[in-house]
Ligand code: SF4
């Protein structure tokens with residue numbers, strides 16, 4: 198079994214107190230509890246403070262372009278569908294720049310786990326407003342307050358076909374660890390949206406703000422009840438934030454529906470050893 202330091206990369210450069218520290222520990226802990234080693238997990242990072250974890254976490258990883266972590270992850274999964282694929286992104290990257298990819302990844306039920314650091318801002322570029330910020334949120338890019346209403350990531354994922362939708366809080370590392378582990382165990386597109394205070398640029402959605410508004414889903418919530426899950430997701434509109442698995446459903450994953458992948462992975466198919474011959478066709 199691997200140890201937490203096996204996943205250590207360079208020392209993180211996150212601001213002291215940033216929620217990313219807690220999420221980083223939760224991700225490493227979940228990888229260990231899932232019996233994965235750095236060479237067994239394929240991790241695709243987005244751009245941003247969360248994406249910088251590409252340097253801080255030792256794994257078989259790729260730092261992708263703005264908003265393009267999901268298509269890269271989908272490509273990696275189709276090429277080697279036996280691999281565990283994890284995507285680590287921010288809210289601006291996943292729901293803003295990559296919002297179209299997010300919707301279609303949900304529809305396809307691509308078998309991967311997406312951990313979103315949801316802080317309402319583009320932290321790495323010094324705090325411009327991101328899609329989950331509340332209407333009226335003032336930032337450098339919206340000095341008079343943002344005009345648009347916020348994206349509801351949980352409702353969006355549930356309604357567009359994701360088969361595992363959960364929410365965690367960066368201030369509760371043990372709970373977030375469990376959610377990420379359960380998301381990786383689930384076969385299908387799994388979203389773990391983690392409420393993450395950006396202590397430097399977001400002075401609204403602080404630890405105190407969330408501590409008075411988050412609550413854990415109880416035994417009375419049935420994750421298989423889509424309507425109940427959507428109702429829980431919509432509580433964001435009254436500034437209540439349920440933590441736990443809102444929705445879970447079993448549905449065939451994308452690669453299971455491709456007959457060419459039934460016997461082996463694309464990577465193992467022999468034609469990939471003859472890439473020079475294929476390239477010769479284009480000379
Ligand atoms: Fe965290 Fe915000 Fe600092 Fe980025 S800018 S490391 S999100 S506190």
Ligand code: MG
Pocket residue numbers: 245287288289290314315316317318319320327
């Ligand atoms: Mg962000």
